[in-house]
Amino acid sequence: xxxxxxxxxxxxxxxxxxxxxxxxxxxxxxxxxxxxxxxxxxxxxxxxxxxxxxxxxxxxxxxxxxxxxxxxxxxxxxxxxxxxxxxxxxxxxxxxxxxxxxxxxxxxxxxxxxxxxxxxxxxxxxxxxxxxxxxxxxxxxxxxxxxxxxxxxxxxxxxxxxxxxxxxxxxxxxxxxxxxxxxxxxxxxxxxxxxxxxxxxxxxxxxxxxxxxxxxxxxxxxxxxxxxxxxxxxxxxxxxxxxxxxxxxxxxxxxxxxxxxxxxxxxxxxxxxxxxxxxxxxxxxxxxxxxxxxxxxxxxxxxxxxxxxxxxxxxxxxxxxxxxxxxxxxxxxxxxxxxxxxxxxxxxxxxxxxxx
Numbered sequence: 001x002x003x004x005x006x007x008x009x010x011x012x013x014x015x016x017x018x019x020x021x022x023x024x025x026x027x028x029x030x031x032x033x034x035x036x037x038x039x040x041x042x043x044x045x046x047x048x049x050x051x052x053x054x055x056x057x058x059x060x061x062x063x064x065x066x067x068x069x070x071x072x073x074x075x076x077x078x079x080x081x082x083x084x085x086x087x088x089x090x091x092x093x094x095x096x097x098x099x100x101x102x103x104x105x106x107x108x109x110x111x112x113x114x115x116x117x118x119x120x121x122x123x124x125x126x127x128x129x130x131x132x133x134x135x136x137x138x139x140x141x142x143x144x145x146x147x148x149x150x151x152x153x154x155x156x157x158x159x160x161x162x163x164x165x166x167x168x169x170x171x172x173x174x175x176x177x178x179x180x181x182x183x184x185x186x187x188x189x190x191x192x193x194x195x196x197x198x199x200x201x202x203x204x205x206x207x208x209x210x211x212x213x214x215x216x217x218x219x220x221x222x223x224x225x226x227x228x229x230x231x232x233x234x235x236x237x238x239x240x241x242x243x244x245x246x247x248x249x250x251x252x253x254x255x256x257x258x259x260x261x262x263x264x265x266x267x268x269x270x271x272x273x274x275x276x277x278x279x280x281x282x283x284x285x286x287x288x289x290x291x292x293x294x295x296x297x298x299x300x301x302x303x304x305x306x307x308x309x310x311x312x313x314x315x316x317x318x319x320x321x322x323x324x325x326x327x328x329x330x331x332x333x334x335x336x337x338x339x340x341x342x343x344x345x346x347x348x349x350x351x352x353x354x355x356x
Contacts, residue, residue, distance in 0.1 A: 004242060007133075007179070009210055010251045012338035014273065017080075024272055025346060031077045031309060034274040036287060037067070038086020039093035041279035045115050046151040047139070049185050051331070054219040055087040055290060060279045063301070064095040068102045070277075070300050075106030077306060081132075083111040087279055087290070091118035097126040104130035113137065115150070116160040124170040133179035135210070136164060140184075141193030141200065149189055161200060168205035183210035186231060186255075187224060198238055202246040209248050211238065213255045215333045217288055228255035254333050261332060265344035268321055270336035275309075283308050285317055288331045294320055 005011070014021060014033075023030050041058035043050075071082070082103050084090040091114055093099070103110045109132045116136035138161075140146035143154035150156065167180055182201050184194060194211060201209045211234070214224050232255075238248040268286070276284040281300045289295040295317055298308035308314065 004239070004247045005249045006247070007208075009249050010253050012342060014339050014342055020273070021343075021346070029310065030272055031079065032273055032275045033078075033080045034083070035074065035079055035081070035277065036083045036085055036274070037062075037277045038088060038279045039067075039084055039090045039096055039099065040086075040088040042092045043088040043115075044092065044117055044152075045089070045156075047115075047137070048149055048151060048189075048222060049139075049187065049214055049224070050222075051215065051217060051220065052087045052287075052290065053221050054217070057088060058279065061093055062277075062279055062281060064099065066281070066301060067099060070305050071099070071103050071108065072106045073305050075108050077309075079108055081109040081111065083113060085113035086276075089115055089118065091123070097123060100127045101130045111135070116163050117152075117156050119163045119167065121163075121166050124167040125174075128167065128171055128174060128176040128178045131178045133181065134167070136160060136182045138182045138184060138197065138201075139187070140190050141196030145190050145193055149187065161204065164201075164206060165204040172205075179207050181206055181208040181210065183212055185214055186211055186228070186234075187214060188226070191231060191234070194234060195237060195241065198241045198248050202241060202243070205245075207246065209246075211248065211250045213251065213258045213333065215258070215331050217331050218329060226258075228259050231255070257333055257337070263327060263332075263337070263340075265340050266327065267344075268325060268327060268330065268336070268340060269343040269347065270339040271318060271321060273339065274336065285314070285321070286330075286334075286336075288334050
């Protein structure tokens, strides 16, 4: 894999949780390792590729006191990590910094995926000491292309770059270990600026830039017909921009899977290892099937997370997924694709596995 992807962004990390996997293989009930939480349904941008545009950018926000209570419970149940992201822009939740600090105190690692516009001076000072990584969606190398792809004001590009530069300074001054990175979703509209963006990210002191492919959900308002084989020449041009402190992670493996358009497994096995809480407080089995009641486990305002996770509604959902889910309705290259490939091999081993 090499040092260009030392965080295994183009792979998975379930291999580092062998006990939880062993318990699952043995048929035991396990609690999730990772959770994505959407603090709010609102967003200040309307990106052309938004994977949850079908949610409608609802003006709903999680109650701070309730979420803190559930986060404390989740830490006690063995949840290892939370990524604040979701249907909206997480920094539109007025108490996000407070929630981040509380999550870390509950024994849960914290990450944030954000568009970075609202991560202004004053915010990094409050959160970097409690955060493992922050990844900013920055899908252009100029204000003009930024405005077209993010459907936003052109000056937001400079705002985001300035916010990232400030976060890098706060990290250095405070001696924090938080990894700071950016990602660009590679499209025909921005491919000519990937190198410019990589240089910008390197020069302001970020740790990495991820170059990733488009992915599509059947309910999305958009559909880009892209074949990434024609973009592979960028991998070498971007590789030379990496150095000891900055890496470009060009997601070749994921792009090739997109081009191939097929999966080597027939069932989703990953759902016991992660979960999603939307901005209204609903617990879902999968973020690609939000609003499909067959994937909704419960409501954190009505039940504890433990009762939801061990409840009848979730049991029925998992049974339906195991028996009836057509994975062709799932997003290609979904977040759990690599985990599913790994678990499928464990469930369906090849011959001669003892000859290691």
